[in-house]
Amino acid sequence: MAELIYLGHSAFLLEVGGKKIMFDPWISGNPKCPTKLSECEGADIYAVSHSHSDHGLDDAIELSKRRKGKIVGIFEIAQHASKNGANSIGANIGGPFEVDGVLIKLTQAVHSSDLGAPVGFIVKAGGISVYHAGDTGLFYDMKLLGELYRPDLALLPIGGHFTMDPREAAKAVELLGVERVVPMHYGTFPVLYGKPEDLKKELKERGIKAEVIQLEPGERREL
Template identity: 55%
Template sequence: HDHGDHLGNATDIMKGNNRVKLIAVFEIANHVAEQLGDSSRVIDANIGGPIDLGNGFFAVLTHALHSSLHGHPTGVIVGAGDEVVYHAGDTGLTYDMKLIGELYKPLVALLPIGGHYTMGPREAAKAVELINPKYVIPMHYATFPVIKGKPEDFVKHINELSLKAKVIVLKPGEEVELR
């Protein structure tokens, strides 16, 4: 979606690096292409349509329960073979997550846990139950005063549901390699 904390400075990044492409819902893709003056580096798509990225990689935009100035907010599934990542984007809990788990079997799920504008820790734990990833990375917390969800609360709810997913809490800019 095109809130400042997400689309942010994507256009500036793209202007500074000609190799960067953007996959986005149709309306946002057109908006960014207009700002760039170049539509060749923008892949417009819509929710549910598989996108062939070449070399065995694919992406699928997913439904997200949120808001956006241009077009519908989305999450994204990206993968190749059985290595699939689901980035839920800013969203509330939705039963679509069960279908994502069944159809794409994500190895990793990145889920918002902050509450107020997105799922909170309890709802995100339920999302983990629906998706059934091997790893889950909580995100979108501790960013604004009203966003109060905490990773330790998320872990507590994961444990209450006896889920097997390993929770990986990252600091901003931190990386992890998973297999």
């Protein structure tokens, strides 16, 4: 059994295979996050997609030092975390690697970052594969990710302006071939105009049969 908990913006806690994995754990200052950093129990793995402040590198470092867990990300992210006293594992965009029994692949993300290259993540544990795209625009190699890693669920940004919008996210669903998608990176700031209902409309117009799982911050969903 696996469970996904939405923490707002692009932050999620995935509990699978006896492990807890936090994606982009922006908790401090996140207006959508339902919990405080002091209340967070931490995780085994903190998957940080890039260094922008709304994706939780600072919070991941604090949680790794105060609680437990390893920060996983691009090499430069891991170096920065290590220099600041956190436990970290750096990698690059290439083949999968294993961390505490969880298979992880860093993927391309079309974005920017102050530290190294921005990435997304494919994680596999407990027989389930989840793709967290990070902050990204649409890119055609998503089709290869779908063919090679066959994610059961995709967490995709839909807000637009800085990332894909609903139209591009719908095409991403088609390229990936996933049957379930969770929208993220929308509604946090006024500039993020994309909405889950727009994604549903775009999928319907394209004839793509995929379930849009719209989660409210703090909501849990069994996978």
